[in-house]
Amino acid sequence: MDSYTIARGMPYGWATVKESGLPAQFLQKRVYIESLDKNGKVIDKIEVSHNEKNTIMAALYAIHGVRLLINEMYPKLFTELEYETAIKVLEEQYRVVPTESEIMEVRSLFDKYNYKRVALASEMEKSGQYSYGYFAVTPKSPYFGKKFSFKEALDFLSEREGLYYAVNNDGNRCYDFVDKPNKSQINYQKKKNGNEVVFLNFEDWTEYKIS
Structure with missing residues (x-):
């Protein structure tokens, strides 16, 4: 031995x-x-x-x-x-x-x-193990507390064209919408928190500002 x-x-x-x-x-x-x-x-x-x-x-x-x-x-x-x-x-x-x-x-x-989708799916699965869920959303959101397995995350991302979220002045993601927000939600983020709302496009993995 x-x-x-x-x-x-x-x-x-x-x-x-x-x-x-x-x-x-x-x-x-x-x-x-x-x-x-x-x-x-x-x-x-x-x-x-x-x-x-x-x-x-x-x-x-x-x-x-x-x-x-x-x-x-x-x-x-x-x-x-x-x-x-x-x-x-x-x-x-x-x-x-x-x-x-x-x-x-x-x-x-x-x-x-696409390797970036796979990387994101792995991150979504991993973060769910150590926190309440991957997305930073309000309790009213359907994604509040939602956890994903690796396969579930891949399936979820493969059905979407991208993700909507808010970024702060440093460009860091700070709040998630996931689905497309309405005008009042966008204005609230801008006026109340000074954040920009962006759409991460899975086609080219570029963030586009939403107004």
């Missing part, structure tokens, strides 16, 4: 990284330890054993996470713009070492929904 545990901090807590859970292709390496003299010259080199090599790879995975797997085994699967979102979604929505089918599932989600 192993006398150690290799773990990685995930958004949902600590998760054990097992050598047996890493892909065989990822583990197919040789690892050497070099001894250096005071001038940095190699004076000895030892190849680590198969089991020790796997332990080293598990430790490296625990440090770097799924990006280590993506960079080595799927270097062109995600674009530069999609890359960070892919890492974030894989670490928030999947196991510590995702399978190939799970990684390809994220690729399919990006193709179907």
